[in-house]
Amino acid sequence: MSGMPDFQLPTAQLLHALAHQRTGGISPILEELHGRHDLPDAARAVLSTGSTDEKAMALVALRGVAGKSMVEVARHALRDESPRIRGLALTALVGSPDDAHDALLAALQDPDPEIKARAVEALAHTEAAQDALRNMVSSQDERHRLVGVKTVSRLSLRALDLDVRASVRDTSAEVRAAAIAALSDMGEATRDELISVLRDPDEHVRLNALEALAREPGELSPVFVDLLSDPAAGVRLLALRIFGKSGKGRHCNDVLPLVVDPIGNVRGEAIRTLGSLACHDASGTLRGLATESEDEGDRVDALRALNDLGAAYIDPVLPGALRDRSAHVRSAAAEVARVNAAREIFLSLCDLVISDPSATVRAAAARSLAGSQDVAVIPLSRALTLDPRQDVRIAAAHALTSFEHAAVRPLVQALDDPNPNVRQVAVRGLGSINASDAVPQLMRLNEREECEEVRAELLSSLARLDRRARAALASSGTRKPLFDPADESRPYTTWLRDPAGYPTSAGVVFYNTGRLKVLDDEGTGRSILEYDVEGGLLRLYATGNLVLTTAFSIAREEAPEEYGRTGKHYRLAVTDSGPLADAGAGPSQFSHIKY
Numbered sequence: 001m002s003g004m005p006d007f008q009l010p011t012a013q014l015l016h017a018l019a020h021q022r023t024g025g026i027s028p029i030l031e032e033l034h035g036r037h038d039l040p041d042a043a044r045a046v047l048s049t050g051s052t053d054e055k056a057m058a059l060v061a062l063r064g065v066a067g068k069s070m071v072e073v074a075r076h077a078l079r080d081e082s083p084r085i086r087g088l089a090l091t092a093l094v095g096s097p098d099d100a101h102d103a104l105l106a107a108l109q110d111p112d113p114e115i116k117a118r119a120v121e122a123l124a125h126t127e128a129a130q131d132a133l134r135n136m137v138s139s140q141d142e143r144h145r146l147v148g149v150k151t152v153s154r155l156s157l158r159a160l161d162l163d164v165r166a167s168v169r170d171t172s173a174e175v176r177a178a179a180i181a182a183l184s185d186m187g188e189a190t191r192d193e194l195i196s197v198l199r200d201p202d203e204h205v206r207l208n209a210l211e212a213l214a215r216e217p218g219e220l221s222p223v224f225v226d227l228l229s230d231p232a233a234g235v236r237l238l239a240l241r242i243f244g245k246s247g248k249g250r251h252c253n254d255v256l257p258l259v260v261d262p263i264g265n266v267r268g269e270a271i272r273t274l275g276s277l278a279c280h281d282a283s284g285t286l287r288g289l290a291t292e293s294e295d296e297g298d299r300v301d302a303l304r305a306l307n308d309l310g311a312a313y314i315d316p317v318l319p320g321a322l323r324d325r326s327a328h329v330r331s332a333a334a335e336v337a338r339v340n341a342a343r344e345i346f347l348s349l350c351d352l353v354i355s356d357p358s359a360t361v362r363a364a365a366a367r368s369l370a371g372s373q374d375v376a377v378i379p380l381s382r383a384l385t386l387d388p389r390q391d392v393r394i395a396a397a398h399a400l401t402s403f404e405h406a407a408v409r410p411l412v413q414a415l416d417d418p419n420p421n422v423r424q425v426a427v428r429g430l431g432s433i434n435a436s437d438a439v440p441q442l443m444r445l446n447e448r449e450e451c452e453e454v455r456a457e458l459l460s461s462l463a464r465l466d467r468r469a470r471a472a473l474a475s476s477g478t479r480k481p482l483f484d485p486a487d488e489s490r491p492y493t494t495w496l497r498d499p500a501g502y503p504t505s506a507g508v509v510f511y512n513t514g515r516l517k518v519l520d521d522e523g524t525g526r527s528i529l530e531y532d533v534e535g536g537l538l539r540l541y542a543t544g545n546l547v548l549t550t551a552f553s554i555a556r557e558e559a560p561e562e563y564g565r566t567g568k569h570y571r572l573a574v575t576d577s578g579p580l581a582d583a584g585a586g587p588s589q590f591s592h593i594k595y
Helices: 011-019 027-034 039-049 052-062 068-077 083-094 097-107 113-122 127-137 142-155 158-167 173-185 191-197 203-214 222-227 233-246 249-260 264-276 280-292 296-309 311-321 327-336 343-355 359-369 374-386 390-416 420-432 436-448 452-465 467-476
Strands: 507-511 515-519 525-534 537-541 547-560 566-574
Touching: 011 027, 011 039, 011 052, 027 052, 039 052, 039 068, 052 068, 052 083, 068 083, 068 097, 083 097, 083 113, 097 113, 113 127, 113 142, 127 142, 127 158, 142 158, 142 173, 158 173, 173 191, 173 203, 191 203, 203 233, 222 233, 233 249, 233 264, 249 264, 249 280, 264 280, 264 296, 280 296, 280 311, 296 311, 296 327, 311 327, 311 343, 327 343, 327 359, 343 359, 343 374, 359 374, 359 390, 374 390, 390 420, 390 436, 420 436, 420 452, 436 452
Parallel strands: none
Antiparallel strands: 507 515, 515 525, 525 537, 537 547, 547 566
16 A cells, blocks of 8 residues: 555554555554544454454554553454464553553463563563463473573573573573573572583583683683683684683693684684783794784784783884785784884884875874884874875874974974864864964964864863963853863863763763764764753763763862962762763763863
8 A cells, every 4th residue: 555544444444554554654544543442442353354464553553552441452362373463462461561460471371482481571570470481491392491591581580590500401502502691691600510511512502601601700720721622613712712811821831722723713812812911932933923924913913912022022023014015914013113112113113104005004103103203203294294194194193292392383284284183183282282382373273263173172272371362262252162171181081971872982072052072082073962961960962862861960160270269160970870981981070170
């Protein structure tokens, strides 16, 4: 059917039209149906005589109806021969648990394990539901046992841990793997029990046991060494990661054979593990891999492992690695090169930053030249003014700030860069090195700058460099950044949270225009969001009309400023009730935040 049906149709016919609607959407039809008092009766008729699609849409329409009439129709649908219809009926019933208790109890006897499991979830803590689940876990049917074990895990029903523990010896490998995962998720798996399962013939069972053990502290059992030669690559890989986290250098000889594993991921993990375990006796093997391996990933991993061992191990191979045919290897070599490295390495970095064909390598070389010999200002300045890639120019600008006065001239030239991100970094750099001689150029840029982020950076730098410039900007109405909470001369903090599920964000700039900008590690903007404060909490307006209240409270207060004066500031703090970062993600409270 194309277009919308006639809304003057009787309810039964409108339900039929709903089932066959192909274009135009079903929402308007559902809205019409939800306003009709005879919808339950019409749905019952469709459930008796209609096709599967018609029955399904009748049950979808019933979700907008509450009360006993809906429950009676859905209860009737629980006897349908189609698992799809019974599942939709159960979904409708779950929305009205008080009226639907008896019907949900009946669904515990459904022959389909998925439907039975959903009924168990709706009645999870009742004795009837737990009895039904116990019967599923011990069923003769493998599918029932598997769904039962997974349901116990999902609901974390520790009352059934003995039943799940028995499933560790199930004849089905899939059930055994699910049982191990369930016991681990519920915190009921013992270390000895997990170690015994490491000899299971099925790799998925061994993997689940190994993953559970990886989360538990404890001494490495000899069986872990055996797993390094496991026929399953996934098991070998996870075992290596456990060894790497152990920090026990006595296992170096056990790890060493895997640097020639036929699977690339396993080889790479083994090479990295030799570095993290400080396996100095393996340095010869690592040097050979760094210089002779045909696999560029192995050469990169070997370089980083040698770097973990120390300068005496990495420096001899760097000159060759900086000339490697692979840009990936050259970039890795540039990243680990030290500012006080040998002259040959320093000269190679100077050459790479201006002549390497890979922008990734040029940027890595620029970062490594930061804080090195003063002559590095020459290639860095050339990269800042001539490189076609903004990421290289940004890296060069960051590196130049470490040379302080010698960096003023190239950073001033970068104020004319066509890319606002480069201009922003240049402005920030001039402020951080207290380049007071650059105040006139910064003031001229402020007169013509259109990018709000650069203008905010200009205010921050000029306020630091020149008192008169600060007063002039204040009187001109220049927009100000809301705060510099990290006190790093940058108007953002690395501890705020991204609105999409609160993963760690690299940084956020607030403006008193009611906008904020999420930054990446290089200071490049990722997204701009609206914000305000609601009930003392920072509230973000994300894409798709999504409004999120963060875990951060904002309170206005007075705090001391220069020359004994006080000014209005904001204090930003993490509330106890909101989602928090990991322990290492940063402080839970910041210093005063200036408005």
